[in-house]
Amino acid sequence: MILLLAIIYFCGARMGAQPINIPLETRNNALVLRVADNKDVNLIYYGKKLSEAAEYAGIPELYKQSGDYSGMLTSAYTPSGSRNLVEPAISVTHADGNNSLDLKYVSHQVSAVANGVSSLTVQLKDPVYDFEVTLFYKAYFNDDVIEQWSEIRHKEKGNVTLHKFASANLCLKADSYWLKQFHGDWAKEMQPEESRLTHGIKTLDTKLGTRANLFQPSVFMVSLGKPATEDEGTVMYGSLEWSGNFRIDLELDPQDNLRIIAGVNNYALDYSLVANEKFTTPPFLFTLSDKGKGDASRKIQRWARDYKILDGKGSRLTLLNNWESTYFDFNESKLSELFKDTKKLGVDLFLLDDGWFANKYPRNDDHAGLGDWQENKAKLPNGISSLVKEAQANGVKFGIWIEPEMVNPKSELYEKHPDWVVKQPKRDEFYFRNQLVLDLSNPKVQDFVFGVVDNLLTKNPDMAYIKWDCNAVIYNAYSAFQKNQSHFYIEYVRGLYNVLAKIRSKYPTVPMMLCSGGGGRVDYGALQYFTEFWPSDNTDPLERIFMQWEYSYFYPAITSSNHVTDWGKQPIKFRTDVAMMGKLGFDIVVSKLSGNDLQFCQNAIKNYNDVKPIIWHGDQYRLSDPATNSVASIMYVDEAKSTGIMFNYLVNYRYDAKSTFPIRLKGLEATKKYKLTEINLYPGSNSSLNANKTYSGDFLMKIGFNPDVNARRTSVVLKIEEAK
Numbered sequence: 001m002i003l004l005l006a007i008i009y010f011c012g013a014r015m016g017a018q019p020i021n022i023p024l025e026t027r028n029n030a031l032v033l034r035v036a037d038n039k040d041v042n043l044i045y046y047g048k049k050l051s052e053a054a055e056y057a058g059i060p061e062l063y064k065q066s067g068d069y070s071g072m073l074t075s076a077y078t079p080s081g082s083r084n085l086v087e088p089a090i091s092v093t094h095a096d097g098n099n100s101l102d103l104k105y106v107s108h109q110v111s112a113v114a115n116g117v118s119s120l121t122v123q124l125k126d127p128v129y130d131f132e133v134t135l136f137y138k139a140y141f142n143d144d145v146i147e148q149w150s151e152i153r154h155k156e157k158g159n160v161t162l163h164k165f166a167s168a169n170l171c172l173k174a175d176s177y178w179l180k181q182f183h184g185d186w187a188k189e190m191q192p193e194e195s196r197l198t199h200g201i202k203t204l205d206t207k208l209g210t211r212a213n214l215f216q217p218s219v220f221m222v223s224l225g226k227p228a229t230e231d232e233g234t235v236m237y238g239s240l241e242w243s244g245n246f247r248i249d250l251e252l253d254p255q256d257n258l259r260i261i262a263g264v265n266n267y268a269l270d271y272s273l274v275a276n277e278k279f280t281t282p283p284f285l286f287t288l289s290d291k292g293k294g295d296a297s298r299k300i301q302r303w304a305r306d307y308k309i310l311d312g313k314g315s316r317l318t319l320l321n322n323w324e325s326t327y328f329d330f331n332e333s334k335l336s337e338l339f340k341d342t343k344k345l346g347v348d349l350f351l352l353d354d355g356w357f358a359n360k361y362p363r364n365d366d367h368a369g370l371g372d373w374q375e376n377k378a379k380l381p382n383g384i385s386s387l388v389k390e391a392q393a394n395g396v397k398f399g400i401w402i403e404p405e406m407v408n409p410k411s412e413l414y415e416k417h418p419d420w421v422v423k424q425p426k427r428d429e430f431y432f433r434n435q436l437v438l439d440l441s442n443p444k445v446q447d448f449v450f451g452v453v454d455n456l457l458t459k460n461p462d463m464a465y466i467k468w469d470c471n472a473v474i475y476n477a478y479s480a481f482q483k484n485q486s487h488f489y490i491e492y493v494r495g496l497y498n499v500l501a502k503i504r505s506k507y508p509t510v511p512m513m514l515c516s517g518g519g520g521r522v523d524y525g526a527l528q529y530f531t532e533f534w535p536s537d538n539t540d541p542l543e544r545i546f547m548q549w550e551y552s553y554f555y556p557a558i559t560s561s562n563h564v565t566d567w568g569k570q571p572i573k574f575r576t577d578v579a580m581m582g583k584l585g586f587d588i589v590v591s592k593l594s595g596n597d598l599q600f601c602q603n604a605i606k607n608y609n610d611v612k613p614i615i616w617h618g619d620q621y622r623l624s625d626p627a628t629n630s631v632a633s634i635m636y637v638d639e640a641k642s643t644g645i646m647f648n649y650l651v652n653y654r655y656d657a658k659s660t661f662p663i664r665l666k667g668l669e670a671t672k673k674y675k676l677t678e679i680n681l682y683p684g685s686n687s688s689l690n691a692n693k694t695y696s697g698d699f700l701m702k703i704g705f706n707p708d709v710n711a712r713r714t715s716v717v718l719k720i721e722e723a724k
């Protein structure tokens, strides 16, 4: 629970004739709201903090933009149906059928929430209708991160329909705006595109319901004036903390302001709000940096570790997964061998993937069994409990895969509870991976889904890990439970969060991986319940360099589960080195590894155990971009700037492609001396680098270091240590 430590400022009916300015400052930035004479609340500034707060008042008069006919282009929460004619943040039909809304300032309050965290709330009210909105801005001082959301309620005689209900409504001012957005598909997550925004509205959205990010995640960046680079330029990052349909409108308005309106997607969603019910939107998270994309990403990564992801400052388990080594084809004796392999490899945990359950319709492929969460007696006659014990007897922990939101039509669950399934009563079923989605808006389904996890963990208190998958999107959206179908999409996600919150209140620490056939559900709404996510089923290390690079702008390495598999053509060293840039795991047939490959992996895991605190908790610097260079280079440095690790990969396989020039390091202490040692050497190979030399941080950051990456040395990992 958030404790309000002190109320610093409260302002209500005492306003005088002068406009009130409300600055919300973080370490480097300020977001300034202004209450106009007519009590409209506008966002007059979001940019670098000024030394004297009083000077924010002078900003608006210096902008000689063309006329704002309505006076509402920079509204802090733009209503519709009155004089506003641009994209609204909120749109309603009142109890009497009227569609107009106006929102006027009532009061605001600034509070200290916790050390380094403050909150600004602004009360708005319609002068004609008994309808209110409270805007919340939660500011994380050190990281320059703000979360914004809104609460909507009314006391009208009858229900009010909410047609649109954004979380945040921002306004940026610059000569030009450059949007970096991401798109994808299965095995093609986080493909970036950067383009200049033109006048009108650009919308980023999803309507997929579950697995919502399959084609597009809600994360984006907007550079101001010119596309920001890694270390230069002003850039804002944004993302909605929501695991369902989202919609982000970026409207370049007639005055050349960039209006950003972000929230739950109102597609097929009209919310009927009863009097006195509080409707809370999910937080939209954003940050701003004038030092480029790298700085902005380190702010978000720090914020995520400190405040958002489950156990962000903690540790993680390395693992061996059996998905790609067995698929559905395993039994107890095969698993016994895999437990031994897990130990031999030197990782912490064995993760049993899909295929362990269902009897009437056994889960031997992806056509049957989903929903029937009883151990398959043919494969596992002694049940999960005996596996947990046997794994432990082999000196490793045991974890398990589930996909509890889903059902195969060929399942006992479907036969017993057809009304629990999302499908149109009068239409043919349409499947995604041969399965359908359970109606999590139904509390009975929520209990069932909670029960899947609860049964596993109560029967097996030593179960150490859960991989929660979600492979289908929602087709034929219809809930047999909901009286108002227009509520379905929002109630689904609320149901999902109810279940996750219940799991976390009973099992606060069990590590859980957020998986959705790859990265179909990666967002901070879900990540507060999960310790890590599965970025993609595409584990080809060459592809992963690009994908992990893009994910890392928004998510810290500790959350990125990277497994060494047989995807791609790269040798085991390359695959392992790439997987080490996050939370390392393996999904290979250990018994088929050559002696040298096995020895390499065992040593690499030892090295990883040594450097993982730097990767998980240190600052990440992107040194050489795989999209524009033959060599990709990424480094992590600990807080004390005394130890770091630098990963370098050849990503261009044309003739003589190599690290021609030294690569400049970042984030070191200029006055400290460092030595660089190559680690993760393949058995029998020697480093071409001189490990005895030391360099000043100044040298390494101004001149750089050449890791000597070339066709014979396609992957080079360097440990950076302060030489004392």
Ligand code: DGJ
Binding pocket: 323, 353, 354, 401, 469, 471, 515, 516, 517, 518, 534, 536, 537
């Ligand atoms: C999709 C996941 O992304 C895979 O890792 C694997 O768990 C399969 N589902 C299992 O069906």
